[in-house]
Amino acid sequence: MQxxxxxxxxxxxxAAVLGVVLGAALLTLGLANPAMRGEDAPALTFxxxxxxxxxxxxxxxxxxxxxxxxxxxxAWTAATYGLFHEGRDxxxxxxxxxxxxxxxxEAPRLSTGIADTVAEANSxxxxxxxxxxxxxxxxxxxxxxxxxxxxxxxRWPAEQSGFYDALLSELRxxxxxxxxxxxxxxxxxxxAPAYFRTDTHWTPAGAQAAAxxxxxxxxxxxxxxxxxxxxxxxxxxxxxxxxNGDLMTFLxxxxxxxAMAPPADxxxxxxxxxxxxxxxxxDGAGDLLGDSATPVILVGTSYSADERWGFAKFLEKxxxxxxxxxxxxxxxxxxxxxxxxxxxxLAEAAPELVIWExxxxxxxxxxSEAEGGIKQ
Numbered sequence: 156m157q158x159x160x161x162x163x164x165x166x167x168x169x170a171a172v173l174g175v176v177l178g179a180a181l182l183t184l185g186l187a188n189p190a191m192r193g194e195d196a197p198a199l200t201f202x203x204x205x206x207x208x209x210x211x212x213x214x215x216x217x218x219x220x221x222x223x224x225x226x227x228x229x230a231w232t233a234a235t236y237g238l239f240h241e242g243r244d245x246x247x248x249x250x251x252x253x254x255x256x257x258x259x260x261e262a263p264r265l266s267t268g269i270a271d272t273v274a275e276a277n278s279x280x281x282x283x284x285x286x287x288x289x290x291x292x293x294x295x296x297x298x299x300x301x302x303x304x305x306x307x308x309x310r311w312p313a314e315q316s317g318f319y320d321a322l323l324s325e326l327r328x329x330x331x332x333x334x335x336x337x338x339x340x341x342x343x344x345x346x347a348p349a350y351f352r353t354d355t356h357w358t359p360a361g362a363q364a365a366a367x368x369x370x371x372x373x374x375x376x377x378x379x380x381x382x383x384x385x386x387x388x389x390x391x392x393x394x395x396x397x398x399n400g401d402l403m404t405f406l407x408x409x410x411x412x413x414a415m416a417p418p419a420d421x422x423x424x425x426x427x428x429x430x431x432x433x434x435x436x437x438d439g440a441g442d443l444l445g446d447s448a449t450p451v452i453l454v455g456t457s458y459s460a461d462e463r464w465g466f467a468k469f470l471e472k473x474x475x476x477x478x479x480x481x482x483x484x485x486x487x488x489x490x491x492x493x494x495x496x497x498x499x500x501l502a503e504a505a506p507e508l509v510i511w512e513x514x515x516x517x518x519x520x521x522x523s524e525a526e527g528g529i530k531q
Contacts, residue, residue, distance in 0.1 A: 225407075225409065226409065226411070228407055228409075229407055229408050229409035229411055229412055230411075230412070232406060232407050232408055232412070236248065236406060236408070236415060237415060240307075240308075242254070242405045242406040243405040243406065243407065244257070244405070245257050245404075245405040246402050246405035246406060247260065247306075247309050248307070248406075249302075249305040249306045249307040249309065250305050250306070250307035251305055251352075252352050252353070252417030252418055253302060253305035253306075253307075253352045253353075253417075254352065254353050254400070254402040254403070254405075254406070254417065255298060255299050255306070255309075255402075256298070256355050256402060256516075258516050258520060259297040259298065259299045259300075259516050260299070260309070260311075260312060260315075261520075262312070262314065262315055262318075262519035262520075263519070263520070263521050264518070264519050264520065264521060265314055265315065265318070265519045268518040268519040268520075269318075269321060269322050269325050269518060270325075271518075272322070272326070272513070272518050273325050273326060273329050275489055275492070276290075276292060276326060276329070276331055276511075277329065278496075279492050279496060279509075279511070280331070282496045283496075283501075283509055286501060288501070288506055288507065288508065288509055289332075289376075289507060289508045289509070290331065290332070290508075290509050290511060291332045291333075291334065291369065291372065291373060291376070291508060291509070291510050291511070292326060292331055292332065292333045292334070292510075292511045292513060293333075293334040293336060293365065293369050293455075293510060293511070293512050293513070294319065294322060294323065294333060294334070294335070294336060294513055294514075294515055295336060295357070295365070295456075295458055295512060295513065295514040295515065296319055296336060296337050296340060296515055297514070297515055297516050298350045298355060299311055300319065300337070300515075301337070301340050301341060301344065301349055301350060302344070302349075302350060315519070318515065318518075318519065319335075319337065319515055322515060322518060323335055332372065332376055334368060334369050334372045335368075336364075336365050336368055336369075338368075339364040339365060339367065339368040340357070340361055340364055340365065342364070343360055343361060343363075343364040344361075346360070347360035348360065348361070349361035349364065351398060351400055351420045351422075352400070352417060352418075352420055353398075353400030353402050353403050353417055353419070353420050354398060354400035354401050354402055354420060355401055355402060356401075356457065356458055356461065356464060357458060357464060357466075358422070358464065359392075359422070359423070359424075359425050359463075359464055359465045359469075361464075362458070362464040362465055362466035362469055363425075363465070363469045365466065365469075366466060366469035366470040366472070366473050367469075367473050369470060369473075369510060370470065370473035370474050371473075373474060373508065373510075379450050379451065379474055379475065379476040379507060379508065380450070380507060381448070381450040381476060381477075381507065382450075382474075382475040382476045383429075383475055383476060383477065385431060385432060385433070386429045386430060386431045386432055387429065387430060387432050387472075387475070388427050388428070388429050388430075388468070388471060388472040389427070389428055389429075389430050390425050390426065390427050390465070390468070390469070390472065391425070391426050391428075392423040392424065392425055392426070393423055393424040393425075393426060394423065395421040395422065395423050396421065396422055396423070396424070397419045397420075397421065397422075398419060398420040398421065398422040398463075399419070400419070400420055403416065403417075422463060424463060424465075425465035425468065425469075427465070427468040427471075427472065448504065448505045448506075449477045449478065449479045449504040449505070449506060450476045450477060450478075450506055450507045450508065451470075451471070451474060451476050451477065451478040451479070451506055451507070451508050451509075451510065452478070452479045452480075452481060452495065452500065452501070452504055452506045452508070452509045452510070453467050453470060453478055453479070453480045453481065453482055453509075453510050453512065454481050454482055454488075454491045454492050454495050454509060454510070454511050454512070455482040455488050455491065455510075455511060455512025455513065456482060456483070456484070456486070456487060456488050456491075456512060456513075456514055456517070457482070457483075457484040457485065458482075458512055458514060459480060459482035459512045460480065460482035460483055460484045461484060466512075467480040467482070470510070479500065479504050479506070481494070481495055481500055482512065487517050487520075488511065488512065488513040488514065488517050489517075492511060495509070
């Protein structure tokens, strides 16, 4: 397993002082709580406090043993976040209130993930080719790759820096049409956030940029035959609302310490509707393929499945063609593709094209994590 992103070195003396202060405070809390007295409580010595071993051991027992779990968890999180700018295991706290999932920094399948993904893609292509269906793969870059300037005291593991390029190269070398989403996401962030600060996902602006890039790639490869005629999709945005980012799950501060939390992200939900343009004739794809046919199927993760980002609808808009979205939340990218190939949707939709959205981090994660690790 690859090491987690390493924190940059900090002054030992201030860290030691803070460690002693934190240790004394938590020792008092522990002694006051019967759940922390006994053989399970970690030994408190200067060495264990100075080097951070006691805090780590205390946290492990703390999670399991405290009788007043929620308030104490909030207090513990407030202490570690306030003193060391660290959240619970699973999140890395960067600068300017940016949070990153730990999954982007641990890569147990770094050496085998690409080959495994190419093999999965080959199996999918073989099944789709038998039906005369084209396959386009879009690789969603890690949030840390797009917003590396906000990593603060953490560094992107060197072994993963070239991973995205290597994945593209291997897939393209195997004959796949693969869309590089990095340029469009890097470009859009100059105007609007491409990813949320406190969530793992892209924003509607990021989703729209990705959809435009994929649609351009599809058009360059021959486009969609069965496009809508006489109408087009328009998008409007609702009022800004608070987004409870999924990464805040790893920063449980409760109401008592809520003021310490990063400011909440805001989200203006995109809404989509078709309007007549007065050109063309008939009902578009319905006239060409019949009522049950849909030219495009989208498969992937919650980057596609969650309607709040609007990715599927942006894609439908930019492709100018009807789309069936069979992406799934919390299942990773490979399980939904397997379900598509073994289910009845392909026969029912009779698509020309399948677009497969794959976040790069799921390529290097363990299969069990990819199918149910962090809540997408």
